[in-house]
Amino acid sequence: MRGRSRSGLMSEQGRDWAALFAVVGALWSIPLLLGGFSLYLGCMVAIYAIAALGLQAMVGQAGQLSLGHAAFLGIGAYVAVLSEKLLGWPFLPAALAAVVLSGLAGLLMAQLVRLSGIYFEVATLGFGIIVSQVLSNWTSVTGGFSGFRGIPVITLFGHAANSRTAMFAMEMIALTLAYVLLLRLSHGRAGRAFRAIGQDDVAARSVGIATNGYRMAVITIGCAIGGLGGVFLPHLMRVLSPEGFSWQTSLVVLIMVTVGGLGSLPGAVVGAAILVVGPEYLRQFAEYKMLVYGGLLILSMTVMPRGLAGVVRQALRRKSAAA
Amino acid sequence: MELLLTLISGTAIGCVYGLVAIGFSMIYRATGLVNFAQGDIMMLGAFIGYTVLALVPGTPLVVVLVLASLGTGVFGLLLERLVFRPAVRREASQTYLVLLTLGVGIVLSNGARLAWGANPVVYAVPEAHRTVDLLGYPLPVTYFYIWAAMALLLGGLQLFFSHTWTGLAVRGVVDNKDVARTLGIDADLASSISFAMASAIGAAAGVLYAPLFYVSFDMGGIGVKAIAAAVLGGLGSIPGAVLGSLVIGWGEALGATAIAPQYQDSIAFALMILILLLRPTGLLGARLR
Numbered sequence: 001m002r003g004r005s006r007s008g009l010m011s012e013q014g015r016d017w018a019a020l021f022a023v024v025g026a027l028w029s030i031p032l033l034l035g036g037f038s039l040y041l042g043c044m045v046a047i048y049a050i051a052a053l054g055l056q057a058m059v060g061q062a063g064q065l066s067l068g069h070a071a072f073l074g075i076g077a078y079v080a081v082l083s084e085k086l087l088g089w090p091f092l093p094a095a096l097a098a099v100v101l102s103g104l105a106g107l108l109m110a111q112l113v114r115l116s117g118i119y120f121e122v123a124t125l126g127f128g129i130i131v132s133q134v135l136s137n138w139t140s141v142t143g144g145f146s147g148f149r150g151i152p153v154i155t156l157f158g159h160a161a162n163s164r165t166a167m168f169a170m171e172m173i174a175l176t177l178a179y180v181l182l183l184r185l186s187h188g189r190a191g192r193a194f195r196a197i198g199q200d201d202v203a204a205r206s207v208g209i210a211t212n213g214y215r216m217a218v219i220t221i222g223c224a225i226g227g228l229g230g231v232f233l234p235h236l237m238r239v240l241s242p243e244g245f246s247w248q249t250s251l252v253v254l255i256m257v258t259v260g261g262l263g264s265l266p267g268a269v270v271g272a273a274i275l276v277v278g279p280e281y282l283r284q285f286a287e288y289k290m291l292v293y294g295g296l297l298i299l300s301m302t303v304m305p306r307g308l309a310g311v312v313r314q315a316l317r318r319k320s321a322a323a
Numbered sequence: 324m325e326l327l328l329t330l331i332s333g334t335a336i337g338c339v340y341g342l343v344a345i346g347f348s349m350i351y352r353a354t355g356l357v358n359f360a361q362g363d364i365m366m367l368g369a370f371i372g373y374t375v376l377a378l379v380p381g382t383p384l385v386v387v388l389v390l391a392s393l394g395t396g397v398f399g400l401l402l403e404r405l406v407f408r409p410a411v412r413r414e415a416s417q418t419y420l421v422l423l424t425l426g427v428g429i430v431l432s433n434g435a436r437l438a439w440g441a442n443p444v445v446y447a448v449p450e451a452h453r454t455v456d457l458l459g460y461p462l463p464v465t466y467f468y469i470w471a472a473m474a475l476l477l478g479g480l481q482l483f484f485s486h487t488w489t490g491l492a493v494r495g496v497v498d499n500k501d502v503a504r505t506l507g508i509d510a511d512l513a514s515s516i517s518f519a520m521a522s523a524i525g526a527a528a529g530v531l532y533a534p535l536f537y538v539s540f541d542m543g544g545i546g547v548k549a550i551a552a553a554v555l556g557g558l559g560s561i562p563g564a565v566l567g568s569l570v571i572g573w574g575e576a577l578g579a580t581a582i583a584p585q586y587q588d589s590i591a592f593a594l595m596i597l598i599l600l601l602r603p604t605g606l607l608g609a610r611l612r
Contacts, residue, residue, distance in 0.1 A: 065418050112596070115603050117417055118357045122554045123599060125547065126592030133589045247547075251425065258422055287437065294429030301423040302410065 013187055019266040020179060027269060028172055032165070039164050040236075041277055046171035047232045049272035050178055052256045053265060054225030057182050059254070060263035061191070062218040063198030065121045068109070068128020069226055069253050074135050074245030076102045076227030077234050078142055084152050091154045095231045102227020103220050105131075110219040113212050128250050135242040147241035151234045171232050175269075178225050182265055185221070194218050198263070248290075255297050261307025270308055328460055329576045335466040335535075337572020338473045342528035343549035344556070344564035345476070346521030352497050352559040353517035354411055357421055360402075360428035361525055362546010367431060368395040368526020369538040370439050376446060384450050384468070388530045392523040399522025402427065403515055411514070428543060436540035443539035451534040465534045472527060473565075480561065489516065548575075548591050555595040557608025566606055570594065 027049070031042025051073050058064045080098040083089045089097070112123045135142050154161045154170065161167060185191050193214045196204040205211045234240035252275060260271025279289050300307050347361045372391040375382055382390075410423055445451065450468070454461035483490040489512075495503040496513035504510055525546075529538070532545065548571060556567025571591045578590035598606065 059418065063416075063418060065421060112600070115599055118421075118558065119554055119599055119603060119605070121357075121421060122550060123596050126551060126596055129547075129592050130589040133586055137583070137585045247544075251429065254422070254425070262418070288433075290429055291433040291437065294426045294433060297422060297426030298406070298430065301415070301419055301426060302406070305415065305419060 016183055016187070016265075020183060023266040023269050024172075024176055024179060027175070027273065031168060039168055041280060043164065043168050043171055043232070043236050045273045045276045046168070046175050047229050047236065048253065048256060048276055049229075049269040050171070050175050050232075051226045051229035051253050052260070052268040052272045053175070053178055053182055054222040054229070055253055056222075056257045056260075056263070056265055056268035057185075057194070057225070058218055058222035059257055060261075060268070061186060061198055062194035062215065063201070064113075064215055064219055064222075065124070066109075066219070066222070066250075067121055067125035067247075067254070068131070068250055069223075070245045070247070070249035071128040071131035072102045072106060072223040072226035073230030073233065073249065073253075074131060074242065075105050076230030077240055077245070078135060079227070080231040081148055081151055081234050081240050082141070085148065091152075091156060091235075095228070098231045099224050099228050102230070103224030106220045106223025106226075107216065109223065110216040113215045113219070125247075125250075128247060132242060132246050135245060142242065143240075145242065147239065148234070149239050151238050151240060154235050167232075167236060171236075174228055174232070178228060179265060179269070182221075182225070186265070190214065190217065195263075252293065255293050258300050259296050259307055261309025262305075264307065264309030267307050267309035324458075324460075325580075329580055330573060331457075331462065331466070333573040333576030334569065335463075335469050335572075336576065337552075337569040338469045339528050339532050340545070340549040340552045340571055341473060341565045341568035342476065342531070343525050343546050344553035344568050345480075345561055346524045347550055347553045348556075348559050348561055348564040349517045349521045349524075351553075353493060353513045354407070356407060356411060357417070357424065357558075358407075358521075359421060359424040359547075359550065360431060360543075361521065362543035362549060363428040363431035363435075364395060364399060364402075364522050365525040365529040365532075365546055365549075366435060366538070366540065366542045367398065367529070368392065368522075369529030369533050369542065370435055371395060371526065372530040372533060373439070373444055373446065373538050376448065380447065384446075384448050384530070384534070387446075387448075388472075388527055391526045391530050395526035396519045396523035399525075400515055400519045402522075403518035407518070408511065408514060432540050432543050439538075439540065441540065443537035445537050446533045448534055463535060465531060469531045472531060476524065476527075477561075477565070493517065544588075548588065551592055551595045555598050555605055557605030560605075560607045563605055563607035570598075570606075 027042065027045065031039045051069065055066065055069045058066055076098040079101045080094045083094040083097050084091065109124060109127050112120055115123055136145055138144070154167065161170060186194070193204070193209045196207070196209055197211050197214060201211055233244065256271035256275050257268050258271070259274060260267030260269070275293070279286065304311055306313070343361055343365050347358060350356055350358045350361070368391045371394045372387045375387050375390050406423070406427060410420060450464050453464040455464050455467060484494055485491075492503070492508045493513040493516055495506070495508055496510050500510050529542070532542075549568065552567035552571045553564045554567070555570060556563030556565070571594065574594040575587050575591050579587050582590065602608070
């Protein structure tokens with residue numbers, strides 16, 4: 001595998017960077033060129049793409065299947081809004097607090113890594129359900145089911161970013177930063193450890209990788225990035241309610257990651273784009289939405305287990321073999 | 324006395340979780356598959372029962388239960404043959420298998436939503452309103468059906484796994500696939516039988532739950548708690564599944580009265596996480612490593 005890719009035109013790392021420029025470049029330019037509703041869709045895609053990138057690092061690369069990712073979007077969203085509304089903080093420190101606290105909540109969940117495989121997965125499911133019930137029912141702090149209205153406009157260094165273009169640009173900066181961070185990480189020592197754990201935890205431990213430490217690290221990072229995605233959701237919608245952070249959202253983000261291709265960072269972004277944009281253009285079939293999502297999940301698992309990224313990779317390989 | 328009543332209803336709901344959890348554990352033992360669609364299979368069974376009652380009003384609940392179990396059992400057999408067996412045979416990783424069963428669950432629940440509608444429905448059976456007095460307190464008669472079903476099932480499974488050729492063959496395959504194969508036992512048989520039985524038992528849980536509450540496309544959420552129960556009891560162990568379900572049933576019922584009913588699910592899962600932190604493979608699970 002490695003030998004062949006090295007003899008090709010581009011190294012594996014070079015190809016990863018090329019995929020980043022292609023996918024992030026497309027996501028930057030298409031909504032800005034089309035404007036209007038597409039810009040709003042772009043904002044939505046960016047939020048879920050950020051969350052999916054975090055989950056991809058956990059699930060796709062390190063094999064830590066989390067069934068409660070929506071909880072961290074929720075923690076990010078509520079911490080950001082509460083620090084703005086209650087403490088009067090500006091956006092940047094509020095967002096930073098949101099990311100740090102999501103990461104800490106992730107670290108708390110990561111204490112469950114000593115549970116093996118399925119025990120861990122069911123525990124993450126439980127974690128997600130607990131967080132979502134607390135958000136819905138702790139009325140004195142979170143506003144309960146009705147949540148909050150009148151989310152403050154994002155202000156950066158004294159300037160209010162009230163145009164949608166500014167909102168989109170900020171989200172995309174966050175997305176680009178998160179993507180670059182995860183890509184750098186995956187090319188380094190930590191990334192190799194993550195993949196080794198993802199492939200075979202016991203074997204990884206036997207060659208001296210401190211698996212539990214790396215597992216905790218990847219879960220913390222993935223959850224913090226999930227929180228970063230969550231920060232933007234209430235600022236885009238201008239309202240905040242708990243229903244966006246339920247078990248269903250955890251499933252949808254998981255499907256984004258899977259359809260894009262488990263283990264592939266560009267796949268996570270593309271998967272998010274498909275699952276956010278698709279339903280908007282198929283509104284008359286809205287009641288079939290989850291049915292189609294489930295079907296997509298089964299299809300990706302049976303017909304294309306490496307997702308869209310696998311299909312693209314294979315097509316490119318065939319092309320370079322033919323040339 | 325209030326406490327006793329809370330425990331009694333906790334035991335009844337715990338037994339419903341237990342029926343789903345037993346199926347979940349049987350599938351895990353026979354195939355290594357963690358079937359997140361088990362709750363949705365229960366939902367399907369409840370809806371098949373609802374359809375039987377709609378077509379032939381006045382069908383006795385026991386007949387409804389048998390028909391729903393048969394129908395769902397056949398469905399489980401097909402599901403195993405067409406979707407799960409190819410994936411297990413490909414030796415797909417645990418992550419893939421879990422995602423596959425999640426996909427099947429989503430398709431089942433949303434398919435049921437299209438077929439039977441988004442609104443919850445109730446069973447038009449006399450058992451839904453009938454009560455039995457126990458020490459002066461009225462208890463739903465369905466509780467007794469649930470306990471009887473659980474007792475019969477546990478006895479039946481014990482006989483099946485120790486006294487019938489098929490049951491012994493399934494155990495043989497679970498213990499050692501290769502040895503079983505050299506003895507002429509078809510390893511796929513264990514997988515098929517476990518799936519069919521687990522689906523039938525899940526359907527029974529759905530039919531017994533329906534007169535107490537309702538039937539709706541999203542009742543698979545009950546299955547999620549059954550999975551928590553199976554995990555907390557120790558995966559793959561049938562006594563563990565029952566014990567775990569009772570713990571969840573009691574914890575939930577007591578927590579709902581002591582803390583707040585809207586935190587019921589959280590209490591169930593917090594209990595599970597707590598027990599797993601103390602015993603990482605569940606109460607009766609095999610000691611690993």
